[in-house]
Amino acid sequence: MITNTIPDWNHQGVLPPINVNNPTSVDRSPYLVSITDIVLRFGTTTQRKGILSGLLTFRANLYSAGLIEGFQWIDGSFLENIEIIEGRSPIDIDVVTFFHLPSGKTQQDILSAHPRLFNPVHTKADHHVDAYFVHLDSNKLELLVQHFTYWYSMWSHRRNNQWKGYLQVDLSQIDDSTAKANLDEMKDQGGQQ
Amino acid sequence: MNINEYYHLQAEKTTLESLLKQIPEVNVIDRIGLETRKKEVEDLIASVSAPTREPIRASLTFRGKPTVGSHGIFAEFGAKAINAFADAVAAIGASQASSLGTRGAIPNREEFQLLITGTALGSFGFELEEAPKDAMLFPKESLIESAIEQTKRIMKASLGTDDDLTEAISEADPRAVETLRSFFKTIADHEAVCALDFKGDVFRFADVGQVRRSEGRLSKDNIHEDDKIFNGYFLGVLPNHRNFEFKVIGTEEVILGKVGADIEDANQINQIVGKQAQIKVHTKQVGTGRVRYELSHYSENSD
Numbered sequence: 473m474i475t476n477t478i479p480d481w482n483h484q485g486v487l488p489p490i491n492v493n494n495p496t497s498v499d500r501s502p503y504l505v506s507i508t509d510i511v512l513r514f515g516t517t518t519q520r521k522g523i524l525s526g527l528l529t530f531r532a533n534l535y536s537a538g539l540i541e542g543f544q545w546i547d548g549s550f551l552e553n554i555e556i557i558e559g560r561s562p563i564d565i566d567v568v569t570f571f572h573l574p575s576g577k578t579q580q581d582i583l584s585a586h587p588r589l590f591n592p593v594h595t596k597a598d599h600h601v602d603a604y605f606v607h608l609d610s611n612k613l614e615l616l617v618q619h620f621t622y623w624y625s626m627w628s629h630r631r632n633n634q635w636k637g638y639l640q641v642d643l644s645q646i647d648d649s650t651a652k653a654n655l656d657e658m659k660d661q662g663g664q665q
Numbered sequence: 666m667n668i669n670e671y672y673h674l675q676a677e678k679t680t681l682e683s684l685l686k687q688i689p690e691v692n693v694i695d696r697i698g699l700e701t702r703k704k705e706v707e708d709l710i711a712s713v714s715a716p717t718r719e720p721i722r723a724s725l726t727f728r729g730k731p732t733v734g735s736h737g738i739f740a741e742f743g744a745k746a747i748n749a750f751a752d753a754v755a756a757i758g759a760s761q762a763s764s765l766g767t768r769g770a771i772p773n774r775e776e777f778q779l780l781i782t783g784t785a786l787g788s789f790g791f792e793l794e795e796a797p798k799d800a801m802l803f804p805k806e807s808l809i810e811s812a813i814e815q816t817k818r819i820m821k822a823s824l825g826t827d828d829d830l831t832e833a834i835s836e837a838d839p840r841a842v843e844t845l846r847s848f849f850k851t852i853a854d855h856e857a858v859c860a861l862d863f864k865g866d867v868f869r870f871a872d873v874g875q876v877r878r879s880e881g882r883l884s885k886d887n888i889h890e891d892d893k894i895f896n897g898y899f900l901g902v903l904p905n906h907r908n909f910e911f912k913v914i915g916t917e918e919v920i921l922g923k924v925g926a927d928i929e930d931a932n933q934i935n936q937i938v939g940k941q942a943q944i945k946v947h948t949k950q951v952g953t954g955r956v957r958y959e960l961s962h963y964s965e966n967s968d
Binding site for chain 2: 605
């Protein structure tokens with residue numbers, strides 16, 4: 473996958489919807505990025521490192537449950553300069569996982585085996601992740617489009633209608649191991665609180 | 666929560682209901698997040714009272730020398746012009762409720778605060794919105810609505826006849842009229858014109874000459890105000906419209922005017938109809954237009 477560079481926050485403290493420094497490039501929201509870049513870019517405080525750690529554990533649990541193919545849209549105040557905008561740390565990270573089911577399994581099989589992994593109430597408590605899911609193998613393509621449209625419309629604006637960007641990252645066990653190593657190293661080094 | 670956020674939540678609830686209707690029951694993983702989100706949205710909606718109305722909005726745009734098409738506006742002019750307009754709206758609004766005095770702070774200035782919420786394109790200018798009182802919802806009544814309405818009315822009348830303008834400024838304090846004149850002067854001095862879009866009705870100056878003429882017509886030299894005393898007798902009063910007629914003794918003149926706010930019960934005047942009385946009126950006349958009278962005091966003559 474060819475990834476984009478995560479753009480800097482604009483003066484409003486959000487990711488710009490397009491790359492203003494190179495507006496005719498393919499860089500536009502949702503930016504296709506690697507999980508390692510997310511860790512390196514946003515792991516700036518203890519709170520943020522804790523949320524990233526939760527995200528990696530959440531993703532590891534998805535792999536254990538058999539969801540190894542797909543991608544995630546990542547958004548929320550975690551991607552904003554919320555420390556400056558609202559004078560607080562982010563509480564969690566918003567994630568929609570677009571997934572393929574492992575062959576021979578149904579959604580019910582997987583939910584029964586992992587009842588806490590798919591309910592946002594539990595994922596927030598367990599992993600600091602506000603998690604939602606969209607099954608990509610649906611034969612109702614119109615419904616899939618509606619799903620995408622809903623999330624895009626919800627996530628491409630702040631509540632004050634300000635347009636903003638967000639990220640897309642593949643599910644990838646290999647990338648996650650690198651990201652985890654980076655995060656562990658960053659934790660050891662401390663950093664801004 | 667403001668009304669936009671409230672509507673967004675309601676729209677999201679409808680969308681989620683529609684999505685959930687279409688997602689098969691067996692797709693339990695797809696459904697669980699959306700069901701949780703729907704519950705969150707419903708709880709949020711239930712936790713606030715429904716906003717009663719939207720904030721009052723207007724857009725003020727400029728054309729002419731200080732603007733570069735629909736691209737931008739020179740900052741120095743933009744700041745001056747928007748400040749002068751905000752002052753005019755506040756003064757005209759405040760004068761609807763009380764006298765402003767000749768100097769000092771505008772009474773209840775905070776009731777007429779405007780937010781700049783965006784840039785208006787086409788020509789170039791500003792989207793304006795009434796500032797929320799408690800950073801959340803808006804009260805039922807807006808003083809700004811009538812303030813902007815009246816400001817636009819005077820702007821329109823400044824291009825009309827002397828009688829139109831006399832009528833439009835009849836209830837505005839002289840200081841409020843002066844603030845609007847000052848706004849006209851600011852834009853004319855920079856060779857600009859403006860357009861005010863409020864509630865779908867647009868007022869616009871066609872050229873700088875029009876702005877100059879309007880500025881001149883609102884000047885103190887062109888607006889004559891006085892207090893006068895007349896003797897005679899009332900012919901009658903319409904208590905709800907608060908209009909009176911008064912026959913001046915020794916002349917054929919019949920004065921038609923408004924009963925001023927200082928006289929609470931206008932109907933009381935009907936009890937002395939036909940009796941000799943003395944009245945004090947405030948007169949206002951623009952240019953050579955019709956004189957407008959406002960009754961400020963009356964007394965029955967004993968002799």
